[in-house]
Amino acid sequence: MPSPSILSRPRRALSMPEFVAVLAFTFAVVAFSIDAMLPALPQIAAEMVPGDVNRAQLVLTAFMIGLGGGTLFTGPISDAIGRKPTIIGGFVIYLIGAVAAMLANSIEALLIARVIQGIGASGPRIAVLALVRDLLQGREMARVMSLVNMLFILVPAIAPSIGQAIIAIAGWRGVFGAFIVFALLASSWIGLRQPETLPAERRRPLHLRTLAAAVREALSDRDVVICTATIALGFGQMFALLSSAQQLFGEAYARGDQFPLWFAAMALLSACGTILNARLVVRLGMRRIASTAYAAQAIFACIMLILVTTGAIPEPWRFAAFFVWAVSLFTMAGVTFGNLNAIALHRMGHIAGMVASLVAALSTVGAMLIAAPVGQLYNGTPVPVIAAAAVCSAVAWLLMRRLTPGST
Numbered sequence: 435m436p437s438p439s440i441l442s443r444p445r446r447a448l449s450m451p452e453f454v455a456v457l458a459f460t461f462a463v464v465a466f467s468i469d470a471m472l473p474a475l476p477q478i479a480a481e482m483v484p485g486d487v488n489r490a491q492l493v494l495t496a497f498m499i500g501l502g503g504g505t506l507f508t509g510p511i512s513d514a515i516g517r518k519p520t521i522i523g524g525f526v527i528y529l530i531g532a533v534a535a536m537l538a539n540s541i542e543a544l545l546i547a548r549v550i551q552g553i554g555a556s557g558p559r560i561a562v563l564a565l566v567r568d569l570l571q572g573r574e575m576a577r578v579m580s581l582v583n584m585l586f587i588l589v590p591a592i593a594p595s596i597g598q599a600i601i602a603i604a605g606w607r608g609v610f611g612a613f614i615v616f617a618l619l620a621s622s623w624i625g626l627r628q629p630e631t632l633p634a635e636r637r638r639p640l641h642l643r644t645l646a647a648a649v650r651e652a653l654s655d656r657d658v659v660i661c662t663a664t665i666a667l668g669f670g671q672m673f674a675l676l677s678s679a680q681q682l683f684g685e686a687y688a689r690g691d692q693f694p695l696w697f698a699a700m701a702l703l704s705a706c707g708t709i710l711n712a713r714l715v716v717r718l719g720m721r722r723i724a725s726t727a728y729a730a731q732a733i734f735a736c737i738m739l740i741l742v743t744t745g746a747i748p749e750p751w752r753f754a755a756f757f758v759w760a761v762s763l764f765t766m767a768g769v770t771f772g773n774l775n776a777i778a779l780h781r782m783g784h785i786a787g788m789v790a791s792l793v794a795a796l797s798t799v800g801a802m803l804i805a806a807p808v809g810q811l812y813n814g815t816p817v818p819v820i821a822a823a824a825v826c827s828a829v830a831w832l833l834m835r836r837l838t839p840g841s842t
Contacts, residue, residue, distance in 0.1 A: 448627060456623050458582045460521070460562050463528075463616045464501070464555045468494055469593035470613075472680050473694060474606035481606075482541040489541065491677045491809045495802060496545040498673065500531075500552020502798030505560050509791025510645055512561040513638045517568070517787075518630050524557015525621035529614055536610040551613070558620070560790045567779045567786040568631035573716045575779070579772035580712035594694035638785070648788040657838050658789060661778040664833045665771060665797035667826040668728070670804030672767050675760060675819045677809035685814055687753040696757065703761045707768030720773035725834040728827045731766045734759060735824035742817055756816055763823055777837070 448456065471493055479490035504524075512520035531551030538544035566575055566582075600608045638644055652658050679697065684690025707727075715723060738759045741747050747755050775793065782789040804822065811818040 448629075452627070454578065454581045456620075456628055457562055457566065460558045460620045460624060461582060463525075463613075463620045464559050466593050466616055467497060467528075467551065467555060467613055468676065469697070470597035470600075470609050471497075472594050472676070472697070473598040474601055474609055475680050476684075477601065477606045478541075478544070482544065488810055488812065492541075492545055493548055494673075494677055495806050495809070496548035497552040497555075498798060498802050498805075500549035500554075501556050501559065502552075502795050502802060503549075504553035504556030505791050505794035505798060507791065508556045508560040509564060509787035509789070509794075510638075510640060510648070511787075512557075512564050512632070513785065513787035514640045516630050516632050516637065517561045517565040518624060518628065520561040520787075521558045521565075521624050522621050524554050524559075524561070525617045526554070527551075527557070528554030528617050530554070532610045532613040532617070536607045556794070558624075560787065560794055563775060563779070563790040563794075564787040565628075565631050567783055567790070571783060572776060572780050573720065576715045576720050576773050576776035577712050579776065580708045580715060580768075582772075592694075592698055594697045598694050638788075645788070648785045649792065652782060652785065652789045652792050655781065656836075657780070658778045658782065658793065660833050660837055661774040662793045662796050663800070664724075664728075664830045665774050665793065666800030667804070667830040667833075668767060668770050668774075669797060669801035670808075671819070671823040671826040672763060673801055673805040674808035674822050675763055677805055678812045678816075678819055679760075681812055681814075682756070682816055682819075686816065687756065689753065700757065700761050700764060704764030704768055707765035708772070711769040711772065715773060720777050721834065721837055724770040724773045725831060727766045727769045728831040728834060731762060732824055732827035732831055734762055735820050735827060739817070739820045739824055742815065742820060759820065766827070 475490040475493065476487075478493060479487040483489040508520055508524060528551055531547050531549075531554055534550060535544055535547035538547050566578060570578060596612065597609050600612055604611070638648070680690070680693060683693040683696060689696060711723060738755065741755065742752075775790070778793050779786055779789055804826065808818050808822045
């Protein structure tokens with residue numbers, strides 16, 4: 435039976451462009467919370483951990499831990515009380531964490547505040563996915579999520595530049611003021627313009643037996659488990675690069691002052707992946723596109739690893755080669771994450787919030803278990819992150835081959 439068109443659903447009163455825009459902006463707040471911090475890491479390290487600058491990377495990791503932990507609960511909550519209350523409630527917690535981070539006077543206090551901020555961000559992150567699944571499924575959901583990803587990439591593309599400008603005026607604490615403004619705008623837009631998509635008769639009470647049954651159903655589905663593990667591998671290698679990006683651009687390639695510009699170029703170029711996916715996913719299918727992307731990245735990363743470790747790339751071309759590879763890694767994310775989430779949720783519309791929570795929570799924690807050690811292995815070269823990408827992409831490709839035959 436074909437999936438119902440989003441245009442025919444009366445409960446989504448927004449036009450398609452505004453619907454995509456509001457979802458993209460909501461997702462972008464989460465991405466901005468990571469990428470805008472990158473230029474601040476040297477200042478945070480100098481002020482709070484001058485003897486161990488690598489610990490400043492934990493400011494990113496702490497947020498992701500909160501995000502991963504929070505997602506375990508926000509899906510079932512959104513199934514019980516609706517998507518809009520979950521999104522807005524999450525933003526309230528996010529704002530509390532942002533204020534606490536702005537006032538932190540030690541690295542420990544800052545990390546705790548970032549965990550709280552991440553827990554809050556889990557509300558909009560998960561409830562938005564469930565909201566889209568309320569209206570769409572399969573390849574149509576993947577197409578819309580590709581459009582959302584294409585637009586929300588624009589914010590992370592300029593986030594380091596915005597962060598650097600704010601730091602120049604107000605120091606690194608001023609970045610958290612920008613987080614507050616973005617969160618207020620996103621929550622107001624959702625609250626005022628987006629109708630609720632989960633009617634009361636379809637909500638599932640927060641009963642332990644009901645939740646346990648939903649968890650068992652989700653984790654017994656082969657495609658849900660495979661997609662969760664694959665997203666963890668893809669996100670882990672991408673976040674490992676993000677954690678070391680400021681140091682790599684500044685120390686390994688002597689382009690620290692230009693980092694925001696190069697990062698913006700990298701993000702914008704990688705947006706081509708989401709555009710391509712939106713155009714092709716309905717015709718080629720989610721599984722084929724994602725599997726091809728992981729295979730290509732595994733091969734490219736292996737080639738890069740050999741060239742970097744042997745010194746075969748001439749000095750003038752080393753940064754260019756690294757930059758092209760980094761773009762390919764972010765492009766891979768653009769053609770895989772939306773598709774994998776859509777595959778995982780395809781048969782799970784009746785428990786979309788719970789499944790979105792499980793997939794996000796388990797994959798985020800798994801990604802951190804990959805990214806945090808790789809980030810701490812930074813040695814002044816891109817070898818650790820490239821090696822991680824080669825291994826993770828190869829394993830992800832093998833997992834994709836085990837999806838249920840005929841998966842969308």
